[in-house]
Amino acid sequence: MAFSFQEKSLWLMFISLIGGFGFYFMTVLPNDSADVMPHQVVVFVLAVVLLVIMQIVGHIVITIVDRRTETDERDRLIGLKGTRNAGYVLATGVFLALCTALLTEGNFVFTHVLLGFWVLAQLVEIGSQLVLYRRGA
Amino acid sequence: MKNTLRVLRAERNWSQADLAERLEVSRQTVNALETGKYDPSLPLAFKIARVFDKPIEQIFCPDESD
Numbered sequence: 001m002a003f004s005f006q007e008k009s010l011w012l013m014f015i016s017l018i019g020g021f022g023f024y025f026m027t028v029l030p031n032d033s034a035d036v037m038p039h040q041v042v043v044f045v046l047a048v049v050l051l052v053i054m055q056i057v058g059h060i061v062i063t064i065v066d067r068r069t070e071t072d073e074r075d076r077l078i079g080l081k082g083t084r085n086a087g088y089v090l091a092t093g094v095f096l097a098l099c100t101a102l103l104t105e106g107n108f109v110f111t112h113v114l115l116g117f118w119v120l121a122q123l124v125e126i127g128s129q130l131v132l133y134r135r136g137a
Numbered sequence: 138m139k140n141t142l143r144v145l146r147a148e149r150n151w152s153q154a155d156l157a158e159r160l161e162v163s164r165q166t167v168n169a170l171e172t173g174k175y176d177p178s179l180p181l182a183f184k185i186a187r188v189f190d191k192p193i194e195q196i197f198c199p200d201e202s203d
Binding site: 002004005006007070072073074075133135136 | 163174
């Protein structure tokens with residue numbers, strides 16, 4: 001099964017997102033306080049740094065292995081379809097986050113529902129692109 | 138949209154990678170075009186016609202479902 005540069009890059013982003021934010025959510029959840037605590041912000045920054053390092057190193061390796069890094073019109077169309085699907089998830093997440101802001105105390109639930117749906121939207125964006133590439137669309 | 142890309146490519150003994158390089162797209166895109174899973178934009182269709190030196194309507198024809 002031959003993967004194009006774009007597919008390899010998408011797999012890298014998918015895995016690094018799960019790794020980075022999986023680490024974050026497993027560290028901060030479950031939570032006892034109503035508000036986000038300073039040590040949780042540190043964990044968040046660590047998760048983002050971990051994510052960025054994984055993506056930079058991974059992309060350097062992929063670029064060395066795969067010489068063709070340019071996108072073509074099909075790549076761009078698949079990217080747009082992924083962005084559209086992510087938009088639905090993100091809109092739902094924003095609505096639910098606003099509901100939690102009204103119904104819960106403190107800012108922890110609100111920020112984590114928002115962050116969780118943002119991560120989910122990213123995963124849907126990348127995942128739907130991977131499905132479209134495998135289908136040959 | 139049906140097309141004769143695979144036949145035209147075979148006549149010239151080009152691999153999918155060769156054609157992809159001429160069209161400045163990925164090999165996966167050439168494969169998607171040949172299997173009819175992806176319909177090219179008008180500029181790409183014109184480019185394909187130029188590469189094979191044939192009119193577009195000799196390369197692409199509408200499917201019954203189109």
